[in-house]
Structures are given as C-alpha cells and as structure tokens.
Amino acid sequence: MSNNVYGYVRVSTKDQNEDRQRIALAEFPVPEKNIFMDKLSGKDFNRPQYRRLMRKLRSGDCLVVKAIDRLGRNYEEILEQWRIITKEKGVDIVVLDMPLLDTRHTGRDLTETFVADLVLQILSYVAQTERENIKQRQKEGIAAARLRGVQFGRPRKPLPENFEQIRFDWKNKKITSREAARQLSVAQDTFLRWVRER
Incomplete structure (x- = not known):
C-alpha cells in the first residue's frame, strides 16, 4: 500500500x-x-x-x-x-x-x-454560481458602458476627406462600391458600413 x-x-x-x-x-x-x-x-x-x-x-x-x-x-x-x-x-x-x-x-x-x-x-x-455571476456582471457592465457611448475594440478609422464625393458618385451609380473602396484605400465592406452609418 x-x-x-x-x-x-x-x-x-x-x-x-x-x-x-x-x-x-x-x-x-x-x-x-x-x-x-x-x-x-x-x-x-x-x-x-x-x-x-x-x-x-x-x-x-x-x-x-x-x-x-x-x-x-x-x-x-x-x-x-x-x-x-x-x-x-x-x-x-x-x-x-x-x-x-x-x-x-x-x-x-x-x-x-x-x-x-x-x-x-x-x-x-x-x-x-459565483463564476456565472461574474460573467453576468461583466455583460451588464459592457452593456451599460455601451449605453454611455463607450467604444470597445479598435478605434474607428476616420472618414477620408473625399468620402462624401465618392459616396455621391456611388449613389448616383457613376462607380461601383468596389471602385469606391479602391479610391478610398479601404475594404469594400468598410465602405458599405460607412455608407450605412451615415
């Protein structure tokens, strides 16, 4: 033994x-x-x-x-x-x-x-239970911070100066979203997100 x-x-x-x-x-x-x-x-x-x-x-x-x-x-x-x-x-x-x-x-x-x-x-x-409570408090804290306008993650890329002109051209079908993104040197998804947020 x-x-x-x-x-x-x-x-x-x-x-x-x-x-x-x-x-x-x-x-x-x-x-x-x-x-x-x-x-x-x-x-x-x-x-x-x-x-x-x-x-x-x-x-x-x-x-x-x-x-x-x-x-x-x-x-x-x-x-x-x-x-x-x-x-x-x-x-x-x-x-x-x-x-x-x-x-x-x-x-x-x-x-x-x-x-x-x-x-x-x-x-x-x-x-x-304590671990679950900690997770819940974190979730609630993040939600409350978001309501106060706190941004999480990487800071947003500022809009380029020529964004409004390019958006105008895209809206009037002079250029595609892909071309607009290329001119702004960003991903196509980024350009479309900027458009949605405006």
Whole structure:
C-alpha cells in the first residue's frame, strides 16, 4: 500500500497566486518534488501536469489542494474529479481552505462522509454560481458602458476627406462600391458600413 503525499497547484497566467498555494502545500507538508503545477488561462483547461499527477496516484496516497476549485472549473467537473480520486483511485483528498473536506477523517463514519459530500456539493455549486455571476456582471457592465457611448475594440478609422464625393458618385451609380473602396484605400465592406452609418 502506497502512502505518498502529493500536491496540486493551478494558476491562470493572469492571476499569479501560485506562491500562496505552494507555501500552504509546503506547510502541510507536501514534499516539493511531489507538487504538480499547471499555469492556465480560465478558458483553457488542458492540464498536462494534472494528468501526470493522476497517473502517479495510487490507493492510500493523499492529494492536497489549497482550494476546491483547483480540481475543476465547474460544479460537474469538481464532483467528477472528486469521485474519480476518492472512489476509483482510493486516494484521500485534503482541501486546506476547508477542513471539513479532508477524507482522511471520513469514510469510517457515515455521518462525516455525508457531511463532507454535502459540503463538497454546496461549495462546488457556490463556486460555479459565483463564476456565472461574474460573467453576468461583466455583460451588464459592457452593456451599460455601451449605453454611455463607450467604444470597445479598435478605434474607428476616420472618414477620408473625399468620402462624401465618392459616396455621391456611388449613389448616383457613376462607380461601383468596389471602385469606391479602391479610391478610398479601404475594404469594400468598410465602405458599405460607412455608407450605412451615415
């Protein structure tokens, strides 16, 4: 029966807080050589180090993470990883930020197991709800900013001085939209968009 202690750290490239996670794991203590770390942006969850760690884990081992959301990016994924690690692999999990989520002390007592499962489900749900709320607040913030006239993206190209004359020629069918765009040194779509916006 193996009894190794492993740690997993995940940080996004934007939010560099790996030091806090590493210090917490070292204090547990998790041997430095047994700490696996992925640096990923929120949208990219391809986790090479996590996969390496999963291949190493054996029944009787212990996996330590600072927070529950290190295991997954949403409610279903966290619960699925928890199930695979604890039930399929027979590995204990310790979540440092949440002492209730320490399977070393559960499993023998039905009530403790029930409480840990319940806490896990609630925390996973709360973590996902918070992420969804952040996305919703961002969407609402962008919509409110647009109403105030804030422009997003690249600044608009100013209209060339000869635009009105070329538009007049195009409107009176003296030139095609393609020719108008060529004379203005812009894409045909840009010329037609300018026309629509006037």
